[in-house]
Amino acid sequence: MIRTVEFAPHASAPVLAAYSYCEAVTGQQARNFAYGIRLLPTPKRRAMSALYAFSRRVDDIGDGALADDVKIARLEETRALLTRVRGGAVDEDDTDPVAVALTHAAEVFPIPLDGLDELIDGVLMDVRGETYETWDDLKVYCRCVAGAIGRLSLGVFGTEPGARGVERAPEYADTLGLALQLTNILRDVREDAEGGRTYLPADDLAKFGCSAGFAGPTVPEGADFAGLVHFEVRRARALFAEGYRLLPMLDRRSGACVAAMAGIYRRLLDRIEREPEAVLRGRVSLPGREKAYVAVRGLSGLDTRHVTRRTVRRRA
Ligand SMILES: CC(C)=CCC/C(C)=C/CC/C(C)=C/COP(=O)(O)OP(=O)(O)O
Secondary structure (H helix, E strand, O other), X not given: OOOOXXXXXXXXXXXXXXXXXXXXXXXXXXXXXXXXXXXXXXXXXXXXHHHHHHHHHHHHHHHOOOOHHHHHHXXXXXXXXXXXXXXXXXXOOOOOHHHHHHHHHHHHOOOOOHHHHHHHHHHHHHXXXXXXXXXXXXXXXXXXXXXHHHHHHHHHHOOXXXXXXXXXXXXXXXXXXXXXXXXXXXXXXXHHHHOXXXXXXXXXXXXXXXXXXXXXOOOOOOOOHHHHHHHHHHHHHHHHHHHHHHHHHOOHHHHHHHHHHHHHHXXXXXXXXXXXXXXXXXXXXXXXXXXXXXXXXXXXXXXXXHHHHHHHHHHO
């Protein structure tokens, strides 16, 4: 069983200030995930914000305008910082609020911090211009940049005592991360292509007459772009269905957080499925009120019950 912490553990003024910094980063930058994180009780919300702020830093290095060798050096510096966090070598007066908050979060919750090493490995794959021939290849990348976040988050959420099949919880958290990442890849096709990146597997592209590097509405003549998108949407839906098996293992508010995060992304997927070409024009997003609605449904358990039942029925 994974330990759950519901009480607010003692945090000194510098640690509280460090968490406030991370919560501000999360509120400003996590356009989708903040809706779920807000549903958590204070200690878990703070810990998730610390994880988010650290992950945001890693991601921003990868996506930024620096030369590749500078990015690699920065990523290795961040890995060294992570090693200090893991070793308890960051004290509360350290000048880096993200390191202070993460150190505290990792003292309170059993967060498998190695997952952040995996995130750094994934972003290094980006910087080195890795390409993916098959879904199995792409899965390796998605596990690093998203599956690992699911496993790290599970350390914060914990699992319910006596939950059935709980030994598979990390696997389901990982799978949910893959579902989110594949949705994210579909949503960001244009933005990524403009940055010279194609994540969709080359063999899937070839099956539908598409080639790597298409940017904007320049899909080759005769290519079945909608077919390609529908194929990947089906794959993402299967991953969501599998990952949702995690939900009955979580307490109500952690379940609500996951349901809100996943629910918002599933709605993005619905939109993409209805209008595949929209991703060639720009980033598909949901209005704030729809995200808030999904979050409220998550809290009341409405967004997850039918999915969990359907998944179980399909498996029976
Ligand atoms: C069990 C559990 C909690 C699983 C979920 C794990 C999780 C939150 C993975 C994140 C993967 C992902 C799509 C990141 C994109 O961030 P981004 O900053 O590009 O996202 P945005 O553009 O949509 O805001």
